Amino acid sequence: MDEKLERALGEREGAVVELTRELVAFPTINPPGEAYTPCAEFLGRRLAASGFEIAYIRSEGAPGDSDLYPRTNVVGRHETGRPGPTIHFNGHLDVVEVGQGWTVDPFAGEVRDGRIHGRGTCDMKGGLAAAVVAVEALLASGLPLRGAIEISGTVDEESGGFGGVAHLAGLGYFSKPRVDHVIIPEPLNVDRVCIGHRGVWWAEIETRGRIAHGSMPFLGDCAIRHMGAFIQALETELYPRLGERRTAMPVVPDGARASTLNLNAIRAGTAPEKGGLPSPCVADRCRLTIDRRYLIEERIEEVEGEIRALLDRLAAERPGFAYGLRELMHVAPIMTEPTAPVPQAVAMAIEAVLGRPAAFVASPGTYDQKHIARIGHLDDCVAYGPGILDLAHQPDEFVVIEDLVASMRVMALATLRLMGVPA
């Protein structure tokens, strides 16, 4: 690594820890979307100090946006003064709820045993801090750069990203010619480059029956039993088929390399209030929410079609079976080619910093890259950042300081590779 850059990075190992702790101190819990504006303004002031031009963009009317909980995003842009491409680092400012089981203050950023603890240290304020300090070091090194560098802090990733990256993408923030390369410092482990994710299809299935007194169920028609027949068909017919389908995409963990289906929620009958008894009725409605994660080799028409085929067959064979099927959400699978500029630059930097080859992986679930691909039509995008993916959203979440510092070096080196002026 260049000596001047090495020195600038070495001087900033404490700064990346400090910035992570400062970001974690904002309790940006989503929902409802607390402390978004002060957190965005803090990041904006930080970037302005390095010569970034700052824009605050509130996604008015986005889900959850209100005067009490404004959806405030921040974008900083630094022009080098030489023509060239633009690289954009995007981090989400929101964190999930704290939940039970913590042994440390979730917002204190406590440093212990080489780790920073707190909600969002791993997912993903540590990664955002690493990107910011990497760029600060690169600018301070005085190495000649071309093009522009952008850093954004966006909201609502944990609830779909509609008031965050999707909103900015709709305004052209993630499209050419404004931006060429995007790195999202999500916690995918310090030596892995994430090039995409599987598809998502959420649907609600409703079975219908007829209400009657629970002592005379033969006078009604039980929607829960109809749903039971559908779940039985899933067990015997669909689950075995899904397990056999394997993707060529490098999805981690290995179990997610198959097609999967989760039954997220089921509701029917009159639920008892706080330990009471339900009323003795035959349930006339049963609703099931399914969470289907599909492979890049599958088509959405087939994903929906095989569910509908099971339901149609039950409707033909089972007396009284009637159903409704409603799509709740659809996100297509995406993949950046590993040979594209950003995956190559990050992989090269990982090998240079860690002394071992990078692994290309794909995520079992989605993240904001979906909006960049679908709305921004920008393909050269990866997720890369410190933090152990499995720790995200857990109690006593932490990021390992050694990984945080290594990822800062990787991001600086990858940026230099993409933005440096060739000698």
Ligand SMILES: [Zn+2]
């Ligand atoms: Zn995240």
